[in-house]
Amino acid sequence: MNVSRAARPAVPAVRRRSHFTPARIGVYAFLLTAALFFLLPLYVMLVTSLKPMSEIRLGHLLALPAHLTLEPWSTAWQSACTGLDCNGIQVGFWNSVRIVVPSTLLSIFIGAVNGYALSFWRPRGAGALFAILLVGAFIPVQVMVYPLVRVLASIHLFSSLPGIVVIHTIFGMPVMTLLFRNYYASIPLELFKAARIDGGGFWRIFLQLMLPMSVPIIVVAIIMQVTGIWNDFILGLVFAGTKNLPMTVQLNNIINTTTGERLYNVNMAATILTSMVPLAIYFISGRWFVRGIASGAVKG
Structure with a gap:
């Protein structure tokens, strides 16, 4: 039996929500x-x-x-004066590359091994060691400068490229250990036990099982270390020596050079060139950073 249109119940009209609430x-x-x-x-x-x-x-x-x-950019890169030297900021760029690459690789590798050992092998005193590393991650750099100067001077590494690499590795190790330890804590322990039953040792399990699974957190660690070391000023100024000054120190020398006219366009070009690497890293790999954080970087 058909119901007439007049007898049908009225359906209330649905109001469209405004996009501009x-x-x-x-x-x-x-x-x-x-x-x-x-x-x-x-x-x-x-x-x-x-x-x-x-x-x-x-x-x-x-x-x-x-x-x-584009002349200010050319001048900033090739012929801007940093004190008595007028070779531009390109000298600092290559110094920063020589500092960043080994410091990043060493700190990430040591942090990954520490985090792996503290998560799965748990040697005697692992809790105390992790607490010491955690405290070391929050000690201000300024507190450690003078003791480290004395130590590096005693072993003839002060004001050298290996010396500044060792310094960045030391300061990066606590944070990297914390990062990798929290990431490995999210991996099921049964996976590690199965590898142990199959006869895997410390390094074999780490290199063949854990390291391939650590790609997301390694990307996060690379972004953190590269940007942190590249933007460093005080450690490079104190420990690198005059021949290995990083780009940030060279930029400071260009801007604060008092001889002649202050060239604001050259200073701005040098500033952008110095910040180009961190900006490029964040723009290119920002989504990888978020993906790595979401996959366990802050779990614990």
């Missing part, structure tokens, strides 16, 4: 303000580095370059 407008406003807060200094540095000094003297800080030039 007060809460959503507030979130967008906050995000826009935060983006402007962080991007405005970068914009000022970029446009200033592309202007000639005659245009900078006019005082239009936010204006786009009227006469675009």
